[in-house]
Amino acid sequence: MSTPAYPESPDALAAALRETGYLADDGLATAAYLALAMHRPLFCEGEPGTGKTALAQALAQVLGAELIRLQCHDGIDSSQALYDWDFPRQLLHLRTMEAAGSFDATAVEASLYDDRFLLARPILRALRTSPSVLLVDEIDRADDEFEAFLLEVLSEHAVTIPELGEVRAAVPPVVVLTSNRTREVHDALKRRCLYLWLDHPDVAREIEILRSRLPGVPERLAQQVAQAAHRLRQTDLIKPPGVAESLDWARALQLVGARSLDVDSAARxxxxxxxxxxxxxxxxxxLESLLAS
Structure with missing residues (x-):
């Protein structure tokens, strides 16, 4: 199985990402291009809403690959990331064989651990699917043990299922890991990856993103939303808005018929x-000072 064709330069990748609606600056496009060219995972770190997850989604579109997402959480373990066995179907199969008079214990056991009863979780699916982009989202929410497991899988591009044997990727998936930096991820995992820090866009780039993703938004409204979002991020908030919230805000304003952002439309x-x-x-x-030009 051949490796999928990657864009030939950072500029070509930036142009391809732009076609999907993702606007990448030079640093981001270069880091993503090198991750593809060097076949290394891309570790994206930054505040929530800076476009980390969206980058993986855009890369999948550019490469014509399946996006496979592993959402990390406190307590996640290898079975939730790799595979599990479909116990209810195995039990039904066992009863069917018993009813049919099959008593060969070895044959019965072998039939229970057939691929048709295997529930492939994200990492196993990514190893079996080509091309694919594996998004390991919010790795900072997992624990040290899961990090160590993930490091081994990313190094080998293979896993062993005791009942079936080794599963090795014919073409390794493109891997994007994200972190909101709620804790420090271990150096061993970071060393395996190329690193990218994502900041919130400046006002000019955010206006460009709004106009690109929402072609019908009035230019003045896009400018006002981007400026207001920028000021909100400088305010002492529990959850400063990301680009996704800016897009939602501009869309909501459009839906209520606002042509510009004023105190009344902002409050609503x-x-x-x-x-x-x-x-x-x-x-x-x-609001009045926040929206002042």
Whole structure:
């Protein structure tokens, strides 16, 4: 099985990402291009809402690959990432064989651990699927033991299922790991990857993103939303808005018929951009200064 064709330069990758609606600056395009060219995982770190997950989604579109997402959480273990056996179907199969009079214990056991009863979780699916982009989202929420397991899988591009044997990727998946930096990820995992820090875009780039993703948004409204979002990020909020919230806000304003962002329209649509009551209460009293040109 041949390796999928990758863009031939950072500029070509940036142009291809732009076609999907993802606007990459030079640093991001270069890091992503090198990850593809060097066949290394890309470790993306930054505040929530800076486009880490969206980058993996855009890369999958560019490469014509299946996006396979592993959402990490506290307590995640290797079985949740690799595979499990479909116990109810195995039990039904066992009863069917018993009813048919099959008593060869060895044959019965072998038939129970057939591929048809295997529940492939994200990592196993990514190893078996080509081309694929494996998104390991919020790795900082997992524990040290899971990190060590993941490091081994990323090094070998293979796993062993005791009942079936080794599964090795014919073409290794493109791997993107994300972290919101709620804790430090171990150096051993970072050394295996290329590193990329993502910041919130500046106002000019955010305007460009809004115009690209929402072609119908008035230019003035896009400018005002981007400027307001930038100011909100400089405010002491529990959850500063990311680009996704800016897009939601601009879309909400469009839907209520707003051609520009004023105090009234901002107050009515604040739930699209702020997700905590405390943040909304803090901002409502400052909307006029927040929206001042």
């Amino acid at each position: 649509t604040l739930g699209a951009v702020l997700k905590y009551r405390e943040d909304a209460d803090r901002v409502k009293d400052r």
